[in-house]
Amino acid sequence: MRARAHDGETAAVHEVEVEVSSWAISFRLGGEAQLWRMSEVEVESLGDQVRLRRRGQAARLTVAAEDWRAAVAGDAAPVERRHRRRERRLVIGLFIAAAAILLFVFVGVPLASGPLARMTPPALEESLGDTYAAQLSIAFPPCAGQEGQDVLHAFGDRLEDGMDSPFNIMVEAVEAPMVNAFALPGGRVLITGDLIAEVETPDELAAVIAHEAAHVEQRHVMQAVWRSLGLGLILDAVVGGGTGAGQQAVLLAGSVTELRYSRDAEAEADVRGQEILQSLGYSSEGMGPFFRRLAGEEQRGEPAAGVMEFLSTHPDSLRRAEASNLRARPGAPAFSPDDWRKIKAACDDQPRRPSSD
Numbered sequence: 001m002r003a004r005a006h007d008g009e010t011a012a013v014h015e016v017e018v019e020v021s022s023w024a025i026s027f028r029l030g031g032e033a034q035l036w037r038m039s040e041v042e043v044e045s046l047g048d049q050v051r052l053r054r055r056g057q058a059a060r061l062t063v064a065a066e067d068w069r070a071a072v073a074g075d076a077a078p079v080e081r082r083h084r085r086r087e088r089r090l091v092i093g094l095f096i097a098a099a100a101i102l103l104f105v106f107v108g109v110p111l112a113s114g115p116l117a118r119m120t121p122p123a124l125e126e127s128l129g130d131t132y133a134a135q136l137s138i139a140f141p142p143c144a145g146q147e148g149q150d151v152l153h154a155f156g157d158r159l160e161d162g163m164d165s166p167f168n169i170m171v172e173a174v175e176a177p178m179v180n181a182f183a184l185p186g187g188r189v190l191i192t193g194d195l196i197a198e199v200e201t202p203d204e205l206a207a208v209i210a211h212e213a214a215h216v217e218q219r220h221v222m223q224a225v226w227r228s229l230g231l232g233l234i235l236d237a238v239v240g241g242g243t244g245a246g247q248q249a250v251l252l253a254g255s256v257t258e259l260r261y262s263r264d265a266e267a268e269a270d271v272r273g274q275e276i277l278q279s280l281g282y283s284s285e286g287m288g289p290f291f292r293r294l295a296g297e298e299q300r301g302e303p304a305a306g307v308m309e310f311l312s313t314h315p316d317s318l319r320r321a322e323a324s325n326l327r328a329r330p331g332a333p334a335f336s337p338d339d340w341r342k343i344k345a346a347c348d349d350q351p352r353r354p355s356s357d
């Protein structure tokens with residue numbers, strides 16, 4: 001960049017060549033090398049010219065405004081490129097971090113949940129189950145028919161003899177506006193009044209209860225809890241700032257009725273449930289007809305109130321009905337006619353919820 005230089009002491013004007021870099025300008029004046037840091041340079045605009053001074057000195061340079069802008073802009077470009085590179089690196093870094101979190105949640109946690117569940121001390125799982133049960137009993141109170149509850153409770157005790165599990169299987173009928181059954185951590189098995197109304201034979205009810213008990217035995221319940229806790233920990237770190245808000249969100253949104261098992265876990269519980277019944281001499285012929293009937297109702301488009309709920313947590317009904325039928329063995333009914341009448345009446349004493357009628 002050409003410039004006219006005044007030394008500030010004489011009236012002499014020197015034509016000089018000025019080098020502009022990102023941090024300084026340099027030129028020779030009167031045989032002496034000059035280096036002015038950009039931070040010391042004062043720029044004064046004079047229309048189509050620009051006057052440059054070094055702070056505290058009398059010497060000055062005058063350059064064409066156009067040349068100055070070009071020199072400065074030419075130098076600014078690499079700075080901007082560096083900024084853009086840094087931004088790109090940041091975006092890529094964030095993308096990799098997000099991918100790592102997703103990988104952890106959807107691959108790492110599910111992979112670890114099985115071993116974690118097996119390592120969970122039974123006492124810890126039981127106390128977790130107590131917490132869930134207390135929470136659930138507000139929404140789904142126990143049915144009032146005590147005789148029916150006693151029959152179910154005794155059946156849970158008998159199932160334990162056919163199981164390889166440290167847990168007490170405690171079966172309870174609850175009021176809930178859906179056809180469903182679910183196992184809690186630690187061994188509670190809840191069956192809804194609507195499910196009791198839906199089953200047609202003792203074999204069908206025994207099959208549903210044994211299936212849920214098998215989820216407990218195989219630690220599927222605890223595995224599902226670990227999965228949702230893992231997700232909660234991540235949510236906590238990402239959105240909750242470690243306040244526990246993510247944990248709360250997962251516990252509230254995914255209460256036990258929402259715990260989902262994998263297809264493999266469902267198939268395993270089907271097989272184990274039938275094995276448990278067979279080892280105790282009970283018929284294992286109930287699951288097939290029950291699934292088949294629910295699936296039929298679904299296909300006819302007239303499912304009973306809440307049946308969809310059971311099918312949503314127990315997918316592939318028809319395929320599972322066929323597999324269950326192949327493995328089924330005849331045996332004693334799990335409930336006598338008298339016990340069956342008590343079970344069927346267990347939830348009749350309370351007025352049905354408006355939404356289920």
Ligand SMILES: [Zn+2]
Binds near residue numbers: 212215266313314
């Ligand atoms: Zn299941």
